[in-house]
Amino acid sequence: MRVAIFGTGYVGLVTGTCLAEVGHDIICVDIDAAKVEGLNNGVIPIYEPGLEPMVKANHAAGRLRFTTDAAEAIAHGEVVFIAVGTPPDEDGSADLQYVLAVARTIGQHIQRPTVVVDKSTVPVGTADRVRDAIQAELQKRGVEIPFDVVSNPEFLKEGDAVKDCMRPDRIVIGANNPAAVEKLKRLYAPFNRNHERIVVMDVRSAELTKYAANAMLATKISFMNEIANIAERVGADIEHVRQGIGSDPRIGWYFIYPGAGYGGSCFPKDVQALARTAQQNGYTPRLLDAVEEVNDAQKGHLYELIQRHYDRGEDEGVRGRTFAVWGLAFKPNTDDMREASSRRLLAQLWEGGAKVRAYDPEASHEARRIFGERDDLVLCDSANAALDGADALVVVTEWKQFRSPDFSRLKGVLKDAVIFDGRNLYEPAEVEQAGIAYYGIGRGRSVHAE
Numbered sequence: 001m002r003v004a005i006f007g008t009g010y011v012g013l014v015t016g017t018c019l020a021e022v023g024h025d026i027i028c029v030d031i032d033a034a035k036v037e038g039l040n041n042g043v044i045p046i047y048e049p050g051l052e053p054m055v056k057a058n059h060a061a062g063r064l065r066f067t068t069d070a071a072e073a074i075a076h077g078e079v080v081f082i083a084v085g086t087p088p089d090e091d092g093s094a095d096l097q098y099v100l101a102v103a104r105t106i107g108q109h110i111q112r113p114t115v116v117v118d119k120s121t122v123p124v125g126t127a128d129r130v131r132d133a134i135q136a137e138l139q140k141r142g143v144e145i146p147f148d149v150v151s152n153p154e155f156l157k158e159g160d161a162v163k164d165c166m167r168p169d170r171i172v173i174g175a176n177n178p179a180a181v182e183k184l185k186r187l188y189a190p191f192n193r194n195h196e197r198i199v200v201m202d203v204r205s206a207e208l209t210k211y212a213a214n215a216m217l218a219t220k221i222s223f224m225n226e227i228a229n230i231a232e233r234v235g236a237d238i239e240h241v242r243q244g245i246g247s248d249p250r251i252g253w254y255f256i257y258p259g260a261g262y263g264g265s266c267f268p269k270d271v272q273a274l275a276r277t278a279q280q281n282g283y284t285p286r287l288l289d290a291v292e293e294v295n296d297a298q299k300g301h302l303y304e305l306i307q308r309h310y311d312r313g314e315d316e317g318v319r320g321r322t323f324a325v326w327g328l329a330f331k332p333n334t335d336d337m338r339e340a341s342s343r344r345l346l347a348q349l350w351e352g353g354a355k356v357r358a359y360d361p362e363a364s365h366e367a368r369r370i371f372g373e374r375d376d377l378v379l380c381d382s383a384n385a386a387l388d389g390a391d392a393l394v395v396v397t398e399w400k401q402f403r404s405p406d407f408s409r410l411k412g413v414l415k416d417a418v419i420f421d422g423r424n425l426y427e428p429a430e431v432e433q434a435g436i437a438y439y440g441i442g443r444g445r446s447v448h449a450e
Contacts, residue, residue, distance in 0.1 A: 002076050002079075003016070003080075003187070004027050004073035004077030005026060005029065005073075005081040007029075007082070007085070007102075010161070011154050012030075019187070021054055023190070027065045027066075027076050029067055040059070047334060048334065075111065077114070079115045080110075080114055081152075082103065082119060084098040084120055096123075098120075100130065103134050107141075108137045114148075116134065116148065118153075121210050123211075127151055130149050150175045151206035152172065152174070153209060159331060169197070170197050171192065181200055214266055218270075221258075221259075221267075224258045227241060228442025230442075232442050237442070238258050238443050258424065259398075259424070260299060260302050260345070260441065262330070263337075263340040271288055271292055272292065302345050302394060306318060306394070306420055322357060323356050323391065324394070325396055326386065326394070327359075328396065329342075335365070336363070340396075341422065346377070356378070357380055358380065359379070359385065361399055389415075391414065391416040391418075396422045410434070418436060419436055421438065421439065426438065426440070
């Protein structure tokens, strides 16, 4: 099938590439000419395992093209995806200006019956606004062209997005016209061969499903962080608690790992946007507000542990100390630092008068873009290099290469022999046996109430 995709960001690029991989003819559109030129020359703007070779192979085969010409793409596509950003507005609601701009562009250029697919994460009711925007442009042109607006939310996990797209758990299609549903079923048929993955529903339910899914996952994370904070105060080990509750099949093992707070482009903005949607419709979302509040507080918890260690006795806190920070991205296998816990930690360390030597396998360039050049930040080329001259180690992102360090070496390198583990990668007893003080989230020395 011939498909046009507006947006070459995370969702648009992954979706377009995977559709091309199974044989569809894809044109991706973006207003950023430099990004389009780069993509046509094999320069991939994001890090996602497996994506780069797939983009290059399908581009070379002619199944995947990139352009700034919206009219060309719309003329090409019998199905047109809207996969542009929906950043938080000032009040936390989703900003739909880019989605509606694409809708107007579609209305200005479509020449034949078209299925328009909302792939961006959008609030309930957006399909109606997209439909109205397209129809208004058709009326300006004085033409009548039938079209459908379908909600087809993405469920891609950063770091596993290619796998998620090629082997989806479910494909949600929200539509009012059975003919549009059938067209989307044909589009997704290559991903639906082993067993039925397509879930068909009305448009508004599909729009809400995406927000509900991310809010549920965010709620599980905030709940476990809350329990971890309780564990610290009562002398329990959150890892034992996690194993105890995870063995209950009604709860399960997924998303019950405590840590330094969730970040990224999805959970923070989607929980906020769903809460604002509820408020706009006269409902107070008490649980969603609490999820946000717990997560915001959790992002400062690593620094609280650092303060707890250094503010004892006659110590002057972190001022003048150097901290090695392992991990800057909000999660492993990505270079995404949006809403990352590392950003809060670094700001707190700098405010306290400390210096930072940081290493991340993929996000250093993003950190350099965000923070610029500054005397209190050194971005290192390796985990070991980050340790040079460091007083303490803080682990913020659970990259695999951080999971099995040589603790005896760390004892000799770290001046203050202390690790603050924001992802509970290490066993407290093993670290302590090496002569290193260990602070985790709800375990280690942090379990002792002050």
